Amino acid sequence: MTLSEALHELRTAPRPFATGEVLAMASRHGLENAVRRGAIVRILPGLYAAALHSDSWLVLARAALQWSPDAVLSGASALFAAGALLDAPSRIEVVVPRHGRRRYPAWIAARRSDLILPTAPWIEAHRMLVPAYAVALGYGAAPPGFRAELVYGPVRSGRTTPEEIDAAVRSLPRVRSRRALHRRAALAAAGIESFMEEVGARDVLVGPEFAGLVRQHRLHVRGASFRADAFHAPSLTAFEFDGARFHDARRLEDARRDAILASVGVVTVRFGYADVMNRPEWCRDVALRTVQARVRDDPLRDR
Structure with missing residues (x-):
């Protein structure tokens, strides 16, 4: 096999190759030249x-585990490998x-x-922590x-x-930021599903006026099911907290959803990331005035 063919093998297989694997395809001189030229990288x-x-x-995660056979993926790395996080972490975390x-x-x-x-199996013989323990560590x-x-x-x-996260935390003798993690697990148990919703629950939809809110409430309209971040039943108001990732395709989808909900009398109030983070008092005032106006103007209220 020529060096060009060996490079093709490496380029079409996104994984780490042991020295012996590369030398089975090319000479040591060819490998050293490819490394010097930057075509192959020693990870x-x-x-x-x-x-x-x-x-x-x-490639980096597999290399870390291959280099240290007793290691298992942990933390955000294990969660990303399990499909529990969308973004790959900047470092490979292992135990x-x-x-x-x-x-x-x-x-x-x-x-x-x-x-x-x-642990749970990952790729080949590599393993990762189960998600609850990956979160805890x-x-x-x-x-x-x-x-x-x-x-x-x-x-x-x-x-x-x-509940699984709480159990994992309680089973471990040492957990950094244990109390904060317990608090966040409790918020997740109460229906909070994102940082934006957490801030919204803490700084926006807060106070006795919002005591009856239902978190992650599902609404069934014309054969379709829609989930609201929070729902105020007396005023038929849905609240949504749109994160920084909000994009055009999502905006069109949500506009259609809002229109369908409006057809049965449910109005959707949306708060963007910048407003929730920078002026939560304004968001709370808008939310409060909306539910008060809709309850006051309800034609069935005094019947």
């Missing part, structure tokens, strides 16, 4: 990948036995532990701005439950 000692795939989360002395590069966050933790290590999604994402996706 870890004894592991290579095509430069095309050298920044791939999948390794405490007795190991291997030094890891900066892009691998290794936590040492002798605990026997529940990863929450305190995550950047503050990412911690909410580390709880709500896995619950929203159905990969775990608030």
